[in-house]
Amino acid sequence: MQNAILEVEGIKARYGPVEVLHGINLQVNEGEIVSLLGSNGAGKTTLLNCICGLHSSKEGSVRFRGEDIFHLPAEVVVGRGMAHVPERRQIFATLTVEDNLWLGASHRMPKTSKKEIAREMETVYQRFPILEERKWQLGGTLSGGQQQMLAIGRALLSKPKLLLLDEPSLGLAPLIAKEILTIVQEIRAEWGTTVLLVEQNARAALAISDRAYVLNTGTVMLEGTSEQISNDPRVQSAYLGYAHEAV
Ligand code: ATP
Numbered sequence: 001m002q003n004a005i006l007e008v009e010g011i012k013a014r015y016g017p018v019e020v021l022h023g024i025n026l027q028v029n030e031g032e033i034v035s036l037l038g039s040n041g042a043g044k045t046t047l048l049n050c051i052c053g054l055h056s057s058k059e060g061s062v063r064f065r066g067e068d069i070f071h072l073p074a075e076v077v078v079g080r081g082m083a084h085v086p087e088r089r090q091i092f093a094t095l096t097v098e099d100n101l102w103l104g105a106s107h108r109m110p111k112t113s114k115k116e117i118a119r120e121m122e123t124v125y126q127r128f129p130i131l132e133e134r135k136w137q138l139g140g141t142l143s144g145g146q147q148q149m150l151a152i153g154r155a156l157l158s159k160p161k162l163l164l165l166d167e168p169s170l171g172l173a174p175l176i177a178k179e180i181l182t183i184v185q186e187i188r189a190e191w192g193t194t195v196l197l198v199e200q201n202a203r204a205a206l207a208i209s210d211r212a213y214v215l216n217t218g219t220v221m222l223e224g225t226s227e228q229i230s231n232d233p234r235v236q237s238a239y240l241g242y243a244h245e246a247v
Contacts, residue, residue, distance in 0.1 A: 002029040004063075005162055005194050006051070011060035013046050020046055022218045023060070028162065033188055033195040035205040035226070037239060038215035044198040045087055047215070048164050051196075052084040053077040065161065079107050083160035087167045087198075089151040093140025097131050100139050100150055104157030117157070124153040127183075127190070145176035152183065156191065163187070166198045177201065181208050202239035206230050214239075 006028040013021040021043045028034045049055035053074035062070040105117045125132035128149045169177030185208045199205035206226040214222040
């Protein structure tokens with residue numbers, strides 16, 4: 001039996017009176033990269049927000065590292081070891097790169113010393129040398145790919161056991177998008193971080209993940225290993241661009 005780091009059961013979520021998630025079950029095991037696929041409006045972002053404490057109109061259960069975290073606010077969840085990189089990065093455009101990174105570690109102070117965090121920041125700079133080169137620039141002056149690196153670097157400074165990434169390649173040129181997904185793989189290899197990844201680019205996501213879930217209008221339509229999902233004719237025709245009839 002694999003070691004579950006995240007267990008999601010029966011999640012339902014609403015915006016006002018409208019239910020958009022209809023009872024989602026999902027598990028992520030330690031050390032895995034798991035992709036969450038599905039078309040626009042399927043409910044991927046809402047599900048991540050339910051998991052990390054950003055969406056409150058919800059039912060169900062979320063256990064993280066064996067603890068019930070379902071009703072904890074996001075700022076507490078991050079302290080338990082879950083970092084969320086939201087869609088469109090949401091870095092602070094008017095703060096420097098260095099200050100954006102410090103913010104990632106802010107909830108760990110004063111328990112963790114400034115010196116220790118500065119040391120960890122060096123590790124992030126080693127991983128993303130472009131951020132070190134630009135550390136005194138304002139976040140808003142970085143390119144889209146660099147902003148994504150900054151958002152990931154900031155999340156790493158919270159020392160996450162689980163990283164939730166919401167569409168990290170959105171709006172990036174294909175080569176940069178590929179580089180970002182390679183970085184996700186390297187983070188798992190170097191930091192041992194488990195990853196739950198939302199991606200529109202199903203092919204790229206399946207190439208780096210161990211397993212995947214496919215959401216369709218608020219329900220899990222399919223789940224399996226990335227190989228099983230890649231070989232499913234429904235996924236091939238709907239998300240991978242093969243000319244099968246949709247089943
Ligand atoms: P995308 O890839 O477009 O971000 P998604 O799979 O992440 O899509 P969600 O953004 O979670 O899907 O949206 C799920 C459903 O909830 C959609 O029908 C969407 O229109 C609706 N929705 C999302 N945000 C809101 C909101 N703030 N208010 C009302 N409805 C919303």
